[in-house]
Amino acid sequence: MKERLWTIRHAQPSDIDALGGIEVAAAQVFQSLETLSWLAQGEPMPRDRQRQLIEAETVFVATDTHDQPVGFLSAEVIDDRLHIVEVSVLPEWQRMGIGRALIDVAREEAIRLHLHALTLTTFRHVAWNAPFYAELGFEEAHDAALQQHLEADAQNGLPVKERCAMAMVL
Template identity: 90%
Template sequence: MKERLWTIRHAHPSDIDALGGIEVAAAQVFQSLEALSWLAEGEPIPSGRQHQLIEAGTVFVATDTHNQPVGFLSAEVLEDRLHIVEVSVLPEWQRMGIGRALIDVARDAAISLHLRALTLTTFRHVAWNAPFYAELGFEEAHDTALQQHLETDAQNGLPIKDRCAMAMVL
């Protein structure tokens, strides 16, 4: 059995700059999709917002053997669910199970908080988006609260026709 070269922990405020760098690096994969290539030029989650989420205890970081962040999941508690804001992994650390593990940790956190679901919005037809999340147990959802997230996505320039909201009922 191959030794796992990463662990997951809660994020610290001192991780914020690294998380922004991970998000920017991970977004470069969108350059391979002509219609979405502009996302590679996007800005990461603002540091003030990321700090709020870290203080709430809803940001989880995958770190290498030197405790350096290589991936993260940022989320927020909204009513009766934990809503995933962002999942990003450095390109050279992708396809090692880090994204799946981060989702598992978020699911466990939501369960420990007695929440009813883990939710997110994502691209419907991008392989590493909705199809990936469906493999993990998410299903497309159409409730009012999630519709508001899709509308916010649209206000931020994301093509609403290509987006969907997903939920994993806990």
């Protein structure tokens, strides 16, 4: 069995710059999709927002053997669920199970906090989005709380018809 070259820990405020860089690098994969290529030019999550989530201890970072961030998951507790805001992994670290492991850690955290679901919004037909999350146990969901997230996505310029909300009931 191949040795795992990464670990997961809670993010620290000192990780914020690295998380922004990871998010920008990971978004470059959207250049391969004509209708979504503009996402590769997007800005990362605002530093203040990322700091808020880190302080709430709902950001998990995958690090290499030198404790340098290579991927992360940012989330927030909303009512009885942990809502995933962003999952990004550096391109050269993708396809190693880091995204799955980050989702597993978020699920474990949600269970520890006695929450009832993991939720997120994503692109319905992008292979590394909804189909990937469906493999992990998420299902498309249509409740009012998640509709608010889809509306926020639309306000941020994301194409409504290509987006969906998903939930993993715990």
